[in-house]
Amino acid sequence: MSDAWQHAESFSVTNVKMLDDDVLCDVTILAGTDKREMRCHRFILASRSPVFYTMFCGSLPETGVVEIPDVEADVFQQVIRYLYTNDIVITPESVMAIMYMANKYDIQQLTKCCQEYLEEKMSVENVCVILDQAVKFEEKELEKKCYLFIAENSTEVFATEGFQVLSRGTLETVLAKEQDNHKLKPEDIYIACAKWAKTQCLMESPSDITNAKLRAKLGNLVDMINFCKMTYDSFIDNVSYDNILTGDEKVRYLQDIRKETTKPKSAFVVERLLIVTSSWTYGGFQDGISFRVSDDVTLCGVALYLPCEIGQVTGSLTVLQGQTPVLSQTITLQYRPEIKYEIIIFSSKIPVRSGTIYSVRQTLLGTKTYRGENYRGKQCVQGVEIEFLELNFGQSDNGTRLERGQFHGLMFEK
Known part of the structure; x- marks a missing residue:
C-alpha cells in the first residue's frame, strides 16, 4: 500500500506539505522589518482572504515579490499556515498581532478566534500583556475592557509579573485610572512601581542597577502616588529604607504625611x-x-x-x-x-x-x-x-x- 503524502485524508495536511516543501509555490512574500522570505500559493491565499484575492486577482494584480513590512515574519507565518490548515496557536503575547493581520486581510474566522480567546482567557496574569498589545494596535474597545478588568482586580494585577513589563505610557494610564478609583493603598502602588522600575533596569543593564537609575526610571510616576495618605510607619517601612527617593523627596513627603495626620476630622x-x-x-x-x-x-x-x-x-x-x-x-x-x-x-x-x-x-x-x-x-x-x-x-x-x-x-x- 502506498504511503504517498497525497493519500492523506485531510486536505489541510496535503496543503501544508506543499507549502513546507515549496511545491508549485507561485508567490514570494517578504514579511516583517527583516524582510524574511516566504513562498506561498496565490490560490490558497486568494481563496481564504478577500484582500489577498484583490491583491492577486484585482485590476492591478501583484506580479513580483510582495513586501509586507507591518506584520512581523513569525506572525505572518502563523497566519499563512492558518490559511492552509485552519489551525493556529494563540497566546497572550501574539493575539493582538494575529488579530491585526486578520483584520487587515479580512480573515473573519481568525478575527473571531482572537476575540473569543481574549474574552475567555483574559486573566489577572495576562491582562497587562494584552493591554500593551491593544494599545500598540489601537484596539480601543479592547483597551477599555482591559482597564475595566484591572480596575476590578487591581490588588492582584499590580502584583503580577505582567505589570512589571508594562510599557511606560501604558503604566502611566493605569496609574491615572487608579487615581480615580482609589482602590489600592499608596504603599502598594509604590511597591509595584519600584518593582516595575527594577525590572525595566534589569532588561536594559542587568549588571549595573543603582538607586539613582531606579529613581530616573520612575521619573514623574512618583507624582502619581499619594504618599500623604500613608502612615508615618508605613512610609518608613515601605519607602524610606529602599533609598530610591532622594533625601529631599523623603522630607517633603513626610511633611505632607504630618499635615494630613494633623488635619482635623469632621x-x-x-x-x-x-x-x-x-x-x-x-x-x-x-x-x-x-x-x-x-x-x-x-x-x-x-x-x-x-x-x-x-x-x-x-x-x-x-x-x-x-x-x-x-x-x-x-x-x-x-x-x-x-x-x-x-x-x-x-x-x-x-x-x-x-x-x-x-x-x-x-x-x-x-x-x-x-x-x-x-x-x-x-x-x-x-x-x-x-x-x-x-x-x-x-x-x-x-x-x-x-x-x-x-x-x-x-x-x-x-
Whole structure:
C-alpha cells in the first residue's frame, strides 16, 4: 500500500506539505522589518482572504515579490499556515498581532478566534500583556475592557509579573485610572512601581542597577502616588529604607504625611432610608446592606433601629471589605421611648477606599424593632458620594433590601 503524502485524508495536511516543501509555490512574500522570505500559493491565499484575492486577482494584480513590512515574519507565518490548515496557536503575547493581520486581510474566522480567546482567557496574569498589545494596535474597545478588568482586580494585577513589563505610557494610564478609583493603598502602588522600575533596569543593564537609575526610571510616576495618605510607619517601612527617593523627596513627603495626620476630622451621618416605621422581627437570620464611596473616608459607626416595644435585641455586627471581614463586634439594642434608632460607634475605625464595595451585616435575636422604608438614593455629603447597594456578599435572608429594612445610615469621618 502506498504511503504517498497525497493519500492523506485531510486536505489541510496535503496543503501544508506543499507549502513546507515549496511545491508549485507561485508567490514570494517578504514579511516583517527583516524582510524574511516566504513562498506561498496565490490560490490558497486568494481563496481564504478577500484582500489577498484583490491583491492577486484585482485590476492591478501583484506580479513580483510582495513586501509586507507591518506584520512581523513569525506572525505572518502563523497566519499563512492558518490559511492552509485552519489551525493556529494563540497566546497572550501574539493575539493582538494575529488579530491585526486578520483584520487587515479580512480573515473573519481568525478575527473571531482572537476575540473569543481574549474574552475567555483574559486573566489577572495576562491582562497587562494584552493591554500593551491593544494599545500598540489601537484596539480601543479592547483597551477599555482591559482597564475595566484591572480596575476590578487591581490588588492582584499590580502584583503580577505582567505589570512589571508594562510599557511606560501604558503604566502611566493605569496609574491615572487608579487615581480615580482609589482602590489600592499608596504603599502598594509604590511597591509595584519600584518593582516595575527594577525590572525595566534589569532588561536594559542587568549588571549595573543603582538607586539613582531606579529613581530616573520612575521619573514623574512618583507624582502619581499619594504618599500623604500613608502612615508615618508605613512610609518608613515601605519607602524610606529602599533609598530610591532622594533625601529631599523623603522630607517633603513626610511633611505632607504630618499635615494630613494633623488635619482635623469632621464626622457626618448619611441616612439610607426616608421613613421610619414599625415593626421588624428577628429569628437569628441575617440582615445586610452594601455601599461604596467616591472618595477615601473613615467609617466610624452605623445607625441601627431600636426596639419598638419594651425589650432588647442582641447579636453580632460585621463589616466587610469586599469578602473580607474587617470588624466584628457584639451589640445589644435596648428599647428607649420615642427613640427610633441609635448610632453604634465601632470598636475601631475602618478606612474606606473609594470604588471598593463594603458591607455591613447583623444577626440579631430579641423583640421587634423599628424599620425603614424608601431608599434616598445616591447622596453627596461633604464632597463625598455615598451609594448604598443590595448586599454584595452573603445572604440578607431576614428581609433587608435596598428599599427597606434595617440599617438607617452610616457614620463617616473625613
